[in-house]
Amino acid sequence: MNDxxxxxxxxxxxxxxxxxxxxEPIVEACRSVYDPEIPVNIYDLGLIYTIDxxxxxxxxxxxxxxxxxCPVAGEMPGWVAEAIEPLPGVKTxxxxxxxxxxxxxxxxxxxxxxxxxxx
Numbered sequence: 001m002n003d004x005x006x007x008x009x010x011x012x013x014x015x016x017x018x019x020x021x022x023x024e025p026i027v028e029a030c031r032s033v034y035d036p037e038i039p040v041n042i043y044d045l046g047l048i049y050t051i052d053x054x055x056x057x058x059x060x061x062x063x064x065x066x067x068x069x070c071p072v073a074g075e076m077p078g079w080v081a082e083a084i085e086p087l088p089g090v091k092t093x094x095x096x097x098x099x100x101x102x103x104x105x106x107x108x109x110x111x112x113x114x115x116x117x118x119x
Contacts (some may be wrong), residue, residue: 012101014062017053022089026051026059029083035065036072040115042080046107049098057091059084064103073097 017023029050030043042048042063050062061080065073077095085092105118113119 014050016051020053022053025087026084027088033067033079040112043110044112057089059090059093061095062098064098064105
């Protein structure tokens with residue numbers, strides 16, 4: 001357990017900048033990235049935790065992986081950045097891997113669960 005205890009009532013996952021006009025195009029860019037071992041895109045898998053976009057259109061993505069030992073752990077953040085960087089209006093992209101909260105199957109979209117036979 002780490003020494004940083006979240007504030008009582010604070011969300012485990014920082015909210016995304018859903019009101020920003022770049023949010024939807026960035027979500028679609030994230031949907032173009034797939035985990036090579038699972039036939040579902042990383043957004044619907046629930047691996048993208050936060051898409052934070054500031055007024056200058058700098059994009060910060062917090063993402064996780066299905067497991068810390070994922071064979072593409074070192075590569076996947078770069079794939080996400082490469083998918084987002086060409087979008088018109090995006091100034092900079094920073095993709096960070098986070099492990100809290102740990103990813104779980106409950107984070108998958110209904111589409112992903114259906115695709116993988118969990119529904």
